Amino acid sequence: MSRLGEAIKEYQEGFKNKVPTDIQRVMLEETKKLESEKLSKNALKVGDRFKNEEFTNIDGKNVKLYDYFGDNDFLIINFYRGSWCPYCNLELKSLQGYLDEFEKYNASLIAISPQTPDNSLSTKEKNELEFEVLSDIGNKVAKDLGLVFSLAKELRPIYESFKIDIPNSNNDKTYELPMPATFVINKKGEVIFSFVDEDYTKRYEPEEIVKILKDNLK
Template sequence: MKKITIVLTLLVSMNTFAQINSEHLEIGDDAPIITGVDQFDNKINSTDLLKDNKIILIFYRGNWCPHCRKHLKTLEENLDALTEKGYAIVVVTPEKVEKTKETTKKLGSTFSILHDVDNSIMNNYKVAFEVNEKSVPNYFSATQKKLAEYNIENNNVLPVPATYIIDKTGKIEFVHYDPDYSKRFDVTELLD
């Protein structure tokens, strides 16, 4: 009976993520330049940040996602230690600007959150996927409602919740990319 349960679980998991493209940027690739305005109205440019820091780049779906909130809370709790180790933090989301401000207020976040205006950052890093019944078969209706509330009108795109670390030369030195939205990179591993 256990074997049947395990097989069924694997098949459901494979079906859930089968439509999300697993092609993404890899270690050693050039990191696309990131530009935008964060929730504090600061202009962010990765070229400038890389002069003095490595960048931890995190893509999240929205503050409607409990896994995202937990991940960002852990990030904020460890922000000082990460900064001391020479990391600048940039978080990217398709959420509207007002929702990024809500996230900041709700979580007490002090790191930069960029609203990906035209999904260009997500597309450049190859983490964007269209939310449809094939890519999100189990929660399509609920996810569609959240996108209508949190993303700009007619934007039914989400990122795979990925983490990239970019070194000072502009190369990707670490990638965590997992279509399973519940699996995130634990930033505390960088502190060991």
Template sequence: MPADIAAAMKRADAALAASDLVGSALAAGEFAPDFALPGVDGVPMRLSRALADGPVILSFYRGGWCPYCNLELRAYQALAGRMADAGVRLIAISPELPDHTAATVRDGGLAFDVVSDVGSEVARAYGVAFDLADELRPLYTRLGHALPDRNGADWVLPVPATYVVAPSGEIVLASIDTDYRSRLEPADAIDAAAAAAPGWRRAA
């Protein structure tokens, strides 16, 4: 990575870490706002309907252009059988347009729900959205990540955030980090979801 971009990203990362974003985001013990977002097939995925079938993991990720996000999504895919056995559903959420979301699903061989939060309204409702620093916008474009083109909106991104939601709608685990390289281990999220509603475990 060019030195000027690396230095700018370091400054922006420090400013985001110093903000109150993590402290103001939804936390464990609060209730998850309902939403309906389109999947790759264009059909809206509603959280409340998914919760009627058992616990849900919500994973906010930046986009298919982010290698750390792709690693996380593929790690969940590798644990798809474990999620099914535990009766746990995963919904991955990014601000990207459905065409880009579909490419992420196809390239990663993902078999779980991946939805588009164009405009970042759901990310804002959960308190995990932020405006990319002005300094970084031309640099992201130089790297081939012109976010308004990919997102159909603006320069808003979610920080990496994972919410485990019980069937009641209560958030039982919240993991939010301003460092885009840091993620909750998928296995830990699955274990927390399974513990939140053991009655939903699939019969052996």
């Protein structure tokens, strides 16, 4: 099992031991419902084109996606739910550990969430991230990419009991969130890899992203 997979498994074991089973059951049921909707089938796929979308950086300034290519040939784009999501934090830390490998194969990395710029800054600082963390205010871009769903009403009081305040995190009362997603695009904006999953506990392994970059490097 990979390092990210091991970290996720370890977290899940701890979660099972400290969270009441009835709460776990509700969370699992809602995940299954979301999976049954098969929202990911509408998400951006390999061969599609990722537009030069606009986001907001941690300084509150508008920035363009393609600017983050720099001198590299590829851009890795990670959509995560927010700094309140333990699975997202595990994934971001794991991606940080592969930065040198990504650069070796001419790829830049950015992470995007619907959080406010201040909360994106907190994510960057908390996880000691050396790559850019951007805000997709109102999930505008994530909606265009087919990633957005609304958190089930049954889950909202559970999240609140965990001290998770999504409306405050996003400055948005809709409870809309992006499904975890990872894309790799080339300088033409073409998607050469796409991973989207309705189950927020599933994340794509950074070491597999390295293999994709290696296979596509000329």
